[in-house]
Amino acid sequence: xxxxxxxxxxxxxxxxxxxxxxxxxxxxxxxxxxxxxxxxxxxxxxxxxxxxxxxxxxxxxxxxxxxxxxxxxxxxxxxxxxxxxxxxxxxxxxxxxxxxxxxxxxxxxxxxxxxxxxxxxxxxxxxxxxxxxxxxxxx
Amino acid sequence: xxxxxxxxxxxxxxxxxxxxxxxxxxxxxxxxxxxxxxxxxxxxxxxxxxxxxxxxxxxxxxxxxxxxxxxxxxxxxxxxxxxxxxxxxxxxxxxxxxxxxxxxxxxxxxxxxxxxxxxxxxxxxxxxxxxxxxxxxxxxxxxxxx
Amino acid sequence: xxxxxxxxxxxxxxxxxxxxxxxxxxxxxxxxxxxxxxxxxxxxxxxxxxxxxxxxxxxxxxxxxxxxxxxxxxxxxxxxxxxxxxxxxxxxxxxxxxxxxxxxxxxxxxxxxxxxxxxxxxxxxxxxxxxxxxxxxxxxxxxxxxxxxxxxxxxxxxxxxxxxxxxxxxxxxxxxxxxxxxxxxxxxxxxxxxxxxxxxxxxxxxxxxxxxxxxxxxxxxxxxxxxxxxxxxxxxxxxxxxxxxxxxxxxxxxxxxxxxxxxxxxxxxxxxxxxxxxxxxxxxxxxxxxxxxxxxxx
Numbered sequence: 001x002x003x004x005x006x007x008x009x010x011x012x013x014x015x016x017x018x019x020x021x022x023x024x025x026x027x028x029x030x031x032x033x034x035x036x037x038x039x040x041x042x043x044x045x046x047x048x049x050x051x052x053x054x055x056x057x058x059x060x061x062x063x064x065x066x067x068x069x070x071x072x073x074x075x076x077x078x079x080x081x082x083x084x085x086x087x088x089x090x091x092x093x094x095x096x097x098x099x100x101x102x103x104x105x106x107x108x109x110x111x112x113x114x115x116x117x118x119x120x121x122x123x124x125x126x127x128x129x130x131x132x133x134x135x136x137x138x139x
Numbered sequence: 140x141x142x143x144x145x146x147x148x149x150x151x152x153x154x155x156x157x158x159x160x161x162x163x164x165x166x167x168x169x170x171x172x173x174x175x176x177x178x179x180x181x182x183x184x185x186x187x188x189x190x191x192x193x194x195x196x197x198x199x200x201x202x203x204x205x206x207x208x209x210x211x212x213x214x215x216x217x218x219x220x221x222x223x224x225x226x227x228x229x230x231x232x233x234x235x236x237x238x239x240x241x242x243x244x245x246x247x248x249x250x251x252x253x254x255x256x257x258x259x260x261x262x263x264x265x266x267x268x269x270x271x272x273x274x275x276x277x278x279x280x281x282x283x284x285x
Numbered sequence: 286x287x288x289x290x291x292x293x294x295x296x297x298x299x300x301x302x303x304x305x306x307x308x309x310x311x312x313x314x315x316x317x318x319x320x321x322x323x324x325x326x327x328x329x330x331x332x333x334x335x336x337x338x339x340x341x342x343x344x345x346x347x348x349x350x351x352x353x354x355x356x357x358x359x360x361x362x363x364x365x366x367x368x369x370x371x372x373x374x375x376x377x378x379x380x381x382x383x384x385x386x387x388x389x390x391x392x393x394x395x396x397x398x399x400x401x402x403x404x405x406x407x408x409x410x411x412x413x414x415x416x417x418x419x420x421x422x423x424x425x426x427x428x429x430x431x432x433x434x435x436x437x438x439x440x441x442x443x444x445x446x447x448x449x450x451x452x453x454x455x456x457x458x459x460x461x462x463x464x465x466x467x468x469x470x471x472x473x474x475x476x477x478x479x480x481x482x483x484x485x486x487x488x489x490x491x492x493x494x495x496x497x498x499x500x501x502x503x504x505x506x507x508x509x510x511x512x513x514x515x516x517x518x519x520x521x522x523x524x525x526x527x528x529x530x531x532x533x534x535x536x537x538x539x540x541x542x543x544x545x546x547x548x549x550x551x552x553x554x555x556x557x558x559x560x561x562x563x564x565x566x567x568x569x570x571x572x573x574x575x576x577x578x579x580x581x582x583x
Contacts, residue, residue, distance in 0.1 A: 029162055032155045032191075063162065063180055065187040066249060089525060093485035094180035096520035101181060102188075102249040105519045112525040113492055177482055210436040211443075276443055277475065 059090030197221025313337030501532030
């Protein structure tokens with residue numbers, strides 16, 4: 001965490017597929033271009049393999065500014081259009097306090113304490129909504 | 140009695156990569172000065188917002204950082220400067236929701252809430268200078284700005 | 286500084302520096318008996334003399350550098366260490382700042398007397414210049430000591446205030462996944478900040494999906510504090526926890542309405558017990574055998 005040099009720009013964040021949920025784990029300092037690329041990757045992954053949920057684990061992220069906040073909100077909005085739920089998991093207290101102060105409360109975004117809880121939320125939801133397959137979450 | 144140290148660092152802001160450098164520099168300096176984790180995070184986030192403004196709206200510029208001391212309280216002053224088109228209506232630019240490009244319109248107004256002191260100097264075709272200061276211990280009169 | 290010395294007469298600051306070095310022992314001996322040193326070094330007079338000598342030496346270095354008026358001069362570093370500790374000890378013993386300031390000033394007379402005696406053969410003009418230079422030096426000394434003593438006291442107050450805030454903010458685990466902070470006493474901006482951070486840290490540590498802020502013991506809530514409460518609720522939500530505010534007394538509810546604050550998005554309950562029941566119910570733990578509610582639906 002006290003790395004004196006910025007990490008080499010990782011231009012790609014891996015998107016894992018677990019059952020019908022996508023799991024994305026963000027780490028360290030995210031460059032704007034990486035975040036934009038991620039947004040595109042997730043959109044394509046959802047469209048390709050009709051998943052029911054996306055979990056974005058940000059427990060390893062030290063700051064979320066308005067740019068990254070907007071990227072997260074747009075991922076969620078896009079996923080919703082494709083009938084998938086997005087859950088942001090593991091936000092650190094300092095990051096949460098800062099976002100609130102910044103005026104970004106990300107309304108409508110679902111959150112969970114960690115990735116495991118988020119996966120639990122999504123599978124419970126999938127189980128209870130399976131009979132009525134076409135159910136959609138209101139924005 | 141307030142004393143300012145020498146200019147600690149002067150970093151260019153001309154690319155996406157530079158924003159990461161700015162965040163890294165501010166994080167490290169704030170940690171060395173003894174800022175708590177929450178205050179560090181606020182300051183780094185404010186720096187990220189302001190550096191992005193410099194890059195996107197000012198067409199690039201510089202960050203200068205100076206360490207401050209006021210008795211036993213330490214501080215960090217960050218100045219973001221560009222020679223861009225400037226902000227025609229500063230008052231309006233500080234209101235939430237205002238945006239001239241993309242973003243959620245939280246840039247300036249949001250950054251102001253994350254620091255202890257905030258000042259801005261800009262005008263049409265005059266470039267923009269935004270200076271922010273935060274202290275390790277919150278001053279008794281925190282928000283006497285603009 | 287006047288610049289009309291004759292050839293064999295040296296600049297006053299050099300004269301003063303020489304004098305201080307030459308008379309180091311005698312000055313320190315005299316200082317050992319003034320209240321500032323006498324009341325701090327009660328056991329050993331020798332220790333007082335040693336402390337005095339190091340201060341005289343530091344003053345000589347400042348005088349030789351011609352920086353008698355400069356409180357930032359390097360030589361004052363030693364003085365800060367020595368005399369600040371001494372002055373702080375006097376403050377702890379109950380002496381007021383003005384008293385300590387006078388005691389530091391009392392160091393001046395013995396030195397000036399000694400200087401005047403030493404220069405009895407010199408022209409009156411030179412004696413006057415030298416004693417002025419020495420007086421300026423001693424005045425700067427007083428400034429340096431008072432400045433660092435005050436800043437030391439302020440640092441102590443800040444540390445204690447922070448400790449007090451932490452002590453006054455206990456986080457209690459009420460159930461698996463449910464934490465609570467019972468707040469007692471006045472909430473100001475600084476304390477609200479500590480409460481927010483402590484509660485959110487506990488949410489992470491205890492893996493708590495519910496956090497209860499109980500304000501039964503808070504006499505009044507102004508708009509700043511209400512804002513802090515709402516920020517805490519919003520931050521908890523971003524982390525994946527739900528924050529419930531309990532114990533809003535009628536008078537406070539009145540204030541909140543009066544201030545035009547909208548607590549609409551905040552879950553509130555009359556008492557801590559009600560808040561716990563709410564959290565247990567939401568969690569699907571016991572009491573009511575309803576189907577578990579999905580989190581986030583209200």
